Amino acid sequence: MNSASDVWNKVLKILGSELTTTAITTWFDDCKAVEITDNRLVIYTPSNFKKDVIEGRFLGSLKNALREIFSGDFDVLVLGEGEFDSFKPKGASGHDPAEEEYTFERFVVGNSNKFAHAAAKAVAEGQIKNFNPLFIYGDSGLGKTHLLHAIRHAVSEKHPEYNIVYVKGDDFTNELIHAIQVGKNVEFREKYRVADLFLMDDIQFIAGKIQTQEEFFHTFNTLYEANRQIVFTSDRPPNEMMRLEDRLKTRFESGLLADIQPPDYETRMAIIKNKAQQLGLFLPDDVSNYIAENMTSNVRQIEGAVKKVMAYRDLMNDSITVSSVSKAIKDMFKEKTEFTPTSDLIIDETAKYYSLTSDDLKGQRRTRNTALARQISMYLIRKLTNLSLKDIGDLYEGRDHTTVLSSIRRIESELKSSAPFNQTIKDITANINSRS
């Protein structure tokens, strides 16, 4: 297929037979081709003055040139100053190709995800009042993103005119930081507040980020009050997101909470068969059973196992038996059990939780929060790695092993007496594990 810039070069060549070189240089030199679809060419010029001239004087010539190239009628859309960033290409969805496969049809329903699936379907079918916002939560790899995209597909099929906004929690934060840096807060707000359907994946990443939560809160309220459907996914329920502001927690809880649990045996078997079928792979029952019995907690991992079996068959020219499959996927069991976070990761995640830096924790700062975060990170390093007390002390500018020990003891005693503190430690541990 022709790329937009190939087509644009051809168009300019054709225009050359009609216009002077000076005219072409003056009006089209800084034009960029943005997109070509089967009936439209989109170009961009950074000057609104040039945009007006192109639209007023040259649109006919541009369309004629396109007709000459494609023997068909094309529209031409000219984007001007500031319109490039907000332009949404028609030809590409802007989503990962895998996400295009995340439909309701491809989602295997079982006891563990039945409720979340039904809620997602209800939302996609527009039963808006009862389920706003829908908050889907569960461990990693259990199908939350899949359901979010399934809603997106179903709604965009039914309402092609809807402005559907899909964003990941950390992208929202990064975009906001960038918008603040370049002074584009207004554009940022507009982008999200005009959504007909707002889907946010992995919302846990906005927890603990004060400015992001503030901005998000206003976006949420605007959409909610305008009766726009909102759906979130998260790896934990709102009440376990310690660093999420209470006003957000309560609003999330006022909608519908739906959890996804790890699939039971029957569902795992159904998923394995389904995935194998999609890949055109035949799996004998005992092989499916072997995978289902050994991969119990994560659908992403099950999917990976099925793909790996296929690769193994193709590359090793091996038949698919329980013994060949066990060889093919044995390293996947290892990966799962052998994740040991590094001390740097632990310090980094603990620091982030308290909006501090790793250097704050390792150094000599003595504020209350820093001291607490430092002790927690020492405790977690001791718990999650094999480092000795002395090794741990060395990470903190050579602190003595007795200092490390007394920090750990302090945390252990706090854990015994305070439930919220237990939750904090759980939260930080979950953040660390989610980086595996």
Ligand SMILES: Nc1ncnc2c1ncn2[C@@H]1O[C@H](COP(=O)(O)OP(=O)(O)OP(=O)(O)O)[C@@H](O)[C@H]1O
């Ligand atoms: N019930 C299911 N039926 C079919 N495929 C599934 C199902 N559940 C999960 N999957 C597949 O497993 C993979 C992981 O799912 P997904 O990315 O939706 O997980 P997630 O819960 O969003 O994980 P994370 O929290 O890590 O982002 C995807 O390829 C998805 O299609």
